[in-house]
Amino acid sequence: MSVGDDNERTFAALPPEGGRGFAHTWWGRTWLKALEDTALDSGQLKKGRRHAREGAVGAVSVRPGRITAVVRDRDGTGQRADVLLQEFDEAAWDRFLDMAVDRAGHIAALLDREMPPVLVEDAAAAGLELLPGIGDLEPECTCGAWDLCPHTAALCYQVARLLDQDPFVLLLMRGRGERRLLDELQARSMARASGDTPDEAEPASEGVRADEAFAAGGILPPLPAPPPLPDEPGQPPSLDTETEPPPGIDPGALEFLAADTARRAHRMLAEAITPGHQGQAVEGELTSDQDLVRLASSAPAGVIASRLASATGRQRAELNLAVRAWRSGGPAALSVFDEEWTPEPADLARATTMLEEAWEEPDRPRLRVSGPGRWAVPGSGAQLRLGRDGRWWPYRKESGRWAPAGPADHDPAAALAGVLEQA
Incomplete structure (x- = not known):
């Protein structure tokens, strides 16, 4: 149950939640995916899920651009947790209202507390991303964490339950309360039915000819220096989520491949900004077998290494020798070993x-x-x-x-x- 005016709704604390999933609707799961894709530390997510399951999240306040709650640690200490989400500006809401009025089914679905995928797709076509993506949820907490912490994670997991029940919660976060939104939809529908339409928008600027823009390039200031190379590759997103993977998908293998991709990207960037790089010969493309051996050279012992051995068609002992060859000299060394x-x-x-x-x-x-x-x-x-x-x-x-x-x-x-x- 919620109380408050149209610009703020406060939801009473929800009871402890058993079972595995916090979200059952596709939009609730998308909200959690944005949270989990953004998190740099899967351990913070696990603690946040535990807080939410144990009922440690107090009443949740939802306002345009912000959700707030007090989350209590096991010792009873309370921390104020906030999560920020960017509001739509007036121009964006105009586009949303026009899109919703064009298809009456959108309004009916919202009134039924549903958010069909086609509504989100039509909004995206109008330039509006209703549901958050990676990096869109900005956490703030009195515990002092600079990134996502167990308190803000617990708040997000609890809000997923609220979104399941009422998608208008998301629209309020984007800047429109339910009553105001429905009033504006009704007014726009009536205006369209009576033939009243807003004034024609001013024609867009014709822009600048491509040759003129190119000719002006010599008088533009130089580009800023590129940022310094990070000391190490970034961490890929954790796949430790509430959602069970589809059959045949191994999250551990995907995390290994993502980490390998990050390492290779970091190495390629380091080489690209090294003086004289443009004069170096371009490396040849690896064959499938060479790339599998390369992957095996950094794979942890266990299931992933066994699968790589199977994929190469080599016995485990032979793969171990191929890996030693790779580590001593890359493709050239592997060719000497194999051929x-x-x-x-x-x-x-x-x-x-x-x-x-x-x-x-x-x-x-x-x-x-x-x-x-x-x-x-x-x-x-x-x-x-x-x-x-x-x-x-x-x-x-x-x-x-x-x-x-x-x-x-x-x-x-x-x-x-x-x-x-x-x-």
Whole structure:
């Protein structure tokens, strides 16, 4: 139950809520999605859900642009929590009213305490986002948190229950109370029925010709310097939500992929702003198998790593070796691990000469050919592989398999030194 005038409604504290979900309507769930997508710390969300379930949220006051409640911690301490949502201006409400009057079903749905998707879609077509998206909910709390805290999260979870019951709560947050909104809709409907229409709007400006705008570019001030590169990638949104994932969707795998994307974006940005970057060669696109090995190189042990192994078609032990190769030199190292290639006669002769000249007698190790472009040191468990780019890659015999043993070097003696030392 709510009390108050048309510009503010106060809802009595709701009883503790059992079960899993706070929202049952699609618009209530969208409200919670905006909350959960915005949160930087999933732990704060969990605490907020617990507060809301335990009935720690007091009476909720809803006003244009703001919702407020006192939320009590388990020790009885109360904190005033506010969540701000941007109001629509007069021009935006004019567009909303015109859109609603055009389709009488919209008004009927609101009176039935419903918010059909087509209403939200028509509003979006008019440039109005009724439901909040990521970053639209701005928290404030007397606990001093600069971001979402358990108190503001609990308030949002409680408001989702109110929205389920009455979508006019959302419209009040956007700036129009129920009575005023219905009065304006009725007045506009009657005016349209009688043939009275507002004055024609002034024609829009014709704008500036493209060639004129381009010609003026030389007199415009320079763009500001780009902001500094963050020290580390941003945190992807948490997928620890009230909504069960669809069948076949693994939230843990999605969070891993999102974090990987953030890391790659951070690296690409760092490279892009490095002086001389424009003169660097463009990296080739990875194959599907190469990208799976790359992902496995940063995947935590467990289900995700097992799925990546299955996707590559490799046995787990072989994938572990492929990951070691990737970490030692990326795609080039993985190619040396996976492929046997036969150098051209001239390349083979040049490689043989390099091997003979790399060590002085009597320190030169005895090498024998162990495959195309591969030389092993008998009795040492060490091997050199020649890459297509002319670099030498060290390998070591482990459990009967040749395993990558380090980065490449243009000098075969330097590449092999570490392996021989450990033999």
